[in-house]
Amino acid sequence: MREPEMFEPMSSLLRSKGYRIVSQKKGRQPGPDIIAEKEGRRLIMEMKGDSAALDVDFGTGLYQLFKYIKPNSDEDYALGITEKYVRYAQQVEYSLKRLGVKIFVVNGRAYQLW
Secondary structure, eight states: OOHHHHHHHHHHHHHHTTOEEEEEOOSSOSSOSEEEEETTEEEEEEEEOOOSOHHHHHHHHHHHHHTTOOTTOSEEEEEEEOGGGHHHHHHTHHHHHHHTEEEEEESSSEEEOO
């Protein structure tokens, strides 16, 4: 699944969980891909669609997300990935959980991995 195709299922899932979508930036626009808000907390999300270099692009997605993490922030952070990236996420699950990074998987529909 290409990254632009991931936005609608991801946005639908977030809305079903009570989030309001504040902004979506598809393509090479600067800033987080999705910013959503729920009960005064912001969710900053980067999306990663399928590519030929999954390991490199997974690392790029983490780097893009980590740029937005601020100390003592009331924001939450998430990475939206396709099924093909799940094994990479599982390899760094402990670290991502310690950082409080949520992982969402989009495969035509979306679900939260953790």
